[in-house]
Amino acid sequence: MSCGLSPESALSVSKKVQLKNPTKPDSVLNFFKNHGFSQTQIRKIVERMPKLLLCKAEKTLLPKIQFFYSRGIPSSDLSVVLSSNPSVLGSNIDNCIIPNFNSFKDFTRCDDSEVFLAYKDCSNILTCNFQSIVAPNVAVLREHGVPDPNIMTELVRNPIKFTLNHDKFRRTVEEVDKLGFNPFKYNFLGALQVLLQTSKSTWERKLNVFKEWGWSDEDFVIAFEKFPNCMMYSEHKISKAMNFFVNTMDWKSSFVAHRPIVLSYSLGKRVIPRYSVLQVLLSKGFIKKPVNDSFLICSEKEFLARFVTPYGDLHLLKLYKEKMSLEN
Numbered sequence: 001m002s003c004g005l006s007p008e009s010a011l012s013v014s015k016k017v018q019l020k021n022p023t024k025p026d027s028v029l030n031f032f033k034n035h036g037f038s039q040t041q042i043r044k045i046v047e048r049m050p051k052l053l054l055c056k057a058e059k060t061l062l063p064k065i066q067f068f069y070s071r072g073i074p075s076s077d078l079s080v081v082l083s084s085n086p087s088v089l090g091s092n093i094d095n096c097i098i099p100n101f102n103s104f105k106d107f108t109r110c111d112d113s114e115v116f117l118a119y120k121d122c123s124n125i126l127t128c129n130f131q132s133i134v135a136p137n138v139a140v141l142r143e144h145g146v147p148d149p150n151i152m153t154e155l156v157r158n159p160i161k162f163t164l165n166h167d168k169f170r171r172t173v174e175e176v177d178k179l180g181f182n183p184f185k186y187n188f189l190g191a192l193q194v195l196l197q198t199s200k201s202t203w204e205r206k207l208n209v210f211k212e213w214g215w216s217d218e219d220f221v222i223a224f225e226k227f228p229n230c231m232m233y234s235e236h237k238i239s240k241a242m243n244f245f246v247n248t249m250d251w252k253s254s255f256v257a258h259r260p261i262v263l264s265y266s267l268g269k270r271v272i273p274r275y276s277v278l279q280v281l282l283s284k285g286f287i288k289k290p291v292n293d294s295f296l297i298c299s300e301k302e303f304l305a306r307f308v309t310p311y312g313d314l315h316l317l318k319l320y321k322e323k324m325s326l327e328n
Contacts (some may be wrong), residue, residue: 024054031057035065036075042082050084063093071101071112081116087123096127103130107138108152122160134162136220137169144173145183161196170194181225191228198231209235213242215252227260241267249275259293273297273323277307277316286311 001041032042068078091097104125105115119125140150172195181188223230241263243253265271274295308316
């Protein structure tokens with residue numbers, strides 16, 4: 001019984017639920033189709049939650065869809081979010097979805113659409129008890145002096161961190177505090193995000209990569225305080241970037257540590273194309289050797305205006321685009 005699914009999907013679903021007749025499954029599939037879900041989106045939902053095929057669509061699914069409609073969530077957003085994270089469709093509307101939706105909205109004072117988008121990244125926002133999971137972790141941040149506006153912004157943008165084990169969350173907040181981060185600055189929460197997501201072994205491996213490229217302990221502290229996300233990149237990306245900055249661009253390792261934001265830039269789409277343009281200008285004597293990172297930090301529009309457009313006869317725009325296509 002394929003229920004309109006591909007043979008592969010039907011086989012996968014059949015291993016998880018027993019479909020004795022097509023009546024309920026067909027009504028569920030038609031329900032999603034009638035509410036604007038594409039065949040691909042329906043397949044994703046069924047593969048993730050095959051038990052939905054056994055429910056009564058009008059009784060189980062319709063109230064939830066109607067609730068989100070009542071909160072101004074358009075069907076286009078509804079289909080995208082629910083197909084990527086359908087767990088809320090298996091939760092109770094009255095005892096779980098509505099109270100958690102309202103709690104999150106009241107707590108953060110954000111729009112209904114922002115609540116729904118937060119759920120997209122973290123199903124616990126609507127499927128688990130908000131007051132017992134999220135509120136205690138928020139309280140820890142308040143205890144350490146993190147301003148409410150910063151907490152609420154982060155809760156909407158990155159809700160998953162607030163649903164982690166409370167003891168681990170508290171220990172990590174204390175660790176960020178001991179590292180000397182100012183709770184009034186937003187990078188306190190940035191450092192918290194990194195430490196929560198990075199295991200001790202991964203942390204040590206990445207730290208060793210930086211040390212292999214010449215960073216001292218002091219260099220690392222400076223870089224991490226300025227840009228905590230420098231520890232979110234893979235060891236390969238870190239090493240490849242440091243290699244280009246140090247060996248090709250002839251920057252000192254400590255120079256990168258004081259400007260760690262450059263590690264976030266794509267070598268292929270930003271660093272190499274821009275550096276290639278500057279090399280031509282240097283060879284022609286139009287500029288002196290750059291000693292800072294301004295040509296990397298400036299916007300695309302500003303870079304073109306400063307280093308490409310004034311030298312039209314050098315065909316720099318063609319070179320710039322060619323380098324970007326080669327490195328992608």
